[in-house]
Amino acid sequence: MEPHDLDWNIDTLAIRSGHQRTHEQEHSEPIFPTSSFVYGSAAEAARKFAGDEPGNIYSRFTNPSVRTFEQRLAALEGGERCVATSSGMAAILCTALALLKAGDEIVASRSLFGSTVSLFDKYLGKFGITTRYVELSNLEAWEAAVTPATRLLFAETPSNPLSEIVDIAALAELAHRHDALLAIDNCFLTPVLQRPLDHGADLVIHSATKYLDGQGRAIGGAVVGRDKHLEEVFGVVRTCGPCLSPFNAWIFTKGLETLALRMKAHAANALTLAAWLDAHPAVVKVHYSGLASHPHHELAKRQQRGFGAVLGLEVQGGREGAWSVIDATRMLSITGNLGDVKTTITHPATTTHGRLSDDQKAIAGITEGLIRIAVGLEDLDDIRDDLARGLDALAG
Numbered sequence: 001m002e003p004h005d006l007d008w009n010i011d012t013l014a015i016r017s018g019h020q021r022t023h024e025q026e027h028s029e030p031i032f033p034t035s036s037f038v039y040g041s042a043a044e045a046a047r048k049f050a051g052d053e054p055g056n057i058y059s060r061f062t063n064p065s066v067r068t069f070e071q072r073l074a075a076l077e078g079g080e081r082c083v084a085t086s087s088g089m090a091a092i093l094c095t096a097l098a099l100l101k102a103g104d105e106i107v108a109s110r111s112l113f114g115s116t117v118s119l120f121d122k123y124l125g126k127f128g129i130t131t132r133y134v135e136l137s138n139l140e141a142w143e144a145a146v147t148p149a150t151r152l153l154f155a156e157t158p159s160n161p162l163s164e165i166v167d168i169a170a171l172a173e174l175a176h177r178h179d180a181l182l183a184i185d186n187c188f189l190t191p192v193l194q195r196p197l198d199h200g201a202d203l204v205i206h207s208a209t210k211y212l213d214g215q216g217r218a219i220g221g222a223v224v225g226r227d228k229h230l231e232e233v234f235g236v237v238r239t240c241g242p243c244l245s246p247f248n249a250w251i252f253t254k255g256l257e258t259l260a261l262r263m264k265a266h267a268a269n270a271l272t273l274a275a276w277l278d279a280h281p282a283v284v285k286v287h288y289s290g291l292a293s294h295p296h297h298e299l300a301k302r303q304q305r306g307f308g309a310v311l312g313l314e315v316q317g318g319r320e321g322a323w324s325v326i327d328a329t330r331m332l333s334i335t336g337n338l339g340d341v342k343t344t345i346t347h348p349a350t351t352t353h354g355r356l357s358d359d360q361k362a363i364a365g366i367t368e369g370l371i372r373i374a375v376g377l378e379d380l381d382d383i384r385d386d387l388a389r390g391l392d393a394l395a396g
């Protein structure tokens with residue numbers, strides 16, 4: 001980060017930080033599609049390989065397009081350093097490989113992204129790292145699950161799709177009291193609406209695939225935090241190879257330029273839609289922390305600068321009711337993805353959470369009548385009309 005970047009506000013950082021112009025004096029950030037870099041002499045090559053002189057060697061290690069994205073995201077999250085990865089899952093894997101060893105334990109919220117649970121249980125488990133799951137917002141449950149072997153607390157807040165929230169500052173205090181680190185998956189809110197490091201978290205994880213790109217074009221991820229931790233994460237990425245491609249890094253850099261604008265518009269659309277759904281006779285319940293009736297509304301107001309754009313709604317008629325509302329839409333995209341300008345609609349019980357047992361679904365609050373909507377940036381009247389067709393029919 002350039003020294004002057006520190007004075008800028010987040011909307012400006014999103015547009016201007018991280019880009020050092022080349023001698024071509026380009027205005028817009030360039031793409032560097034090169035696998036390796038050349039040197040003026042054998043001596044210069046030797047100095048760069050030895051680490052005595054900064055500079056690029058090979059794009060698995062560093063690449064200027066990737067660095068621009070990393071510096072911009074670090075600035076937005078208020079972190080010392082960012083390391084980009086080939087996907088959000090690679091960001092979580094590399095964080096675990098960098099900071100944990102056999103015998104260490106993770107305590108995690110049980111409402112995590114499905115692949116994160118598989119990574120922790122099936123793959124990290126093979127190498128002697130065990131994970132315990134607790135209810136996201138229940139701090140006593142976190143405290144009770146921590147043992148002397150716990151090295152990492154991992155949470156997604158708000159949760160998907162019920163918008164439950166944990167007090168990040170309290171969880172960070174708990175982690176540090178037990179000599180553990182706190183990682184927050186900040187995919188759903190992005191630094192525009194929540195900056196976990198400001199509340200004491202040690203690491204922020206991103207799937208750039210979601211709102212950072214915002215237009216559904218590329219897969220990527222990132223980890224942000226302190227230099228000493230990120231140097232370890234960088235070592236894993238550089239050695240094991242899940243690096244971000246320069247093309248995708250460029251997409252994310254350009255995506256960040258409109259992030260503040262998009263997140264505010266996403267959240268405004270979602271808040272209005274949630275209130276409308278809440279009043280609809282076919283809707284049993286709306287899960288959205290922006291509604292005053294949500295159990296974590298006050299905490300959300302304190303900790304976040306907006307409520308995000310993912311909401312859950314329970315409709316009458318169980319699975320049949322939910323499917324009829326989804327199938328009556330003509331514009332909304334029926335897909336498991338989120339974080340896109342296009343509004344997406346999902347039936348979690350049979351898709352994103354379909355592999356959970358009935359008991360696990362009950363604990364996670366994934367009912368058959370639950371629909372998840374990730375509200376996009378289409379005109380709100382059109383989103384409402386598309387949902388009204390199925391909902392009105394269901395209400396009879």
Ligand SMILES: *Cc1c(COP(=O)(O)O)cnc(C)c1O
Binds near residue numbers: 090113116185187221
């Ligand atoms: C999508 C997602 C991930 C994984 O990211 P990929 O880019 O798909 O690997 C992790 N956490 C959350 C909350 C996500 O939504």
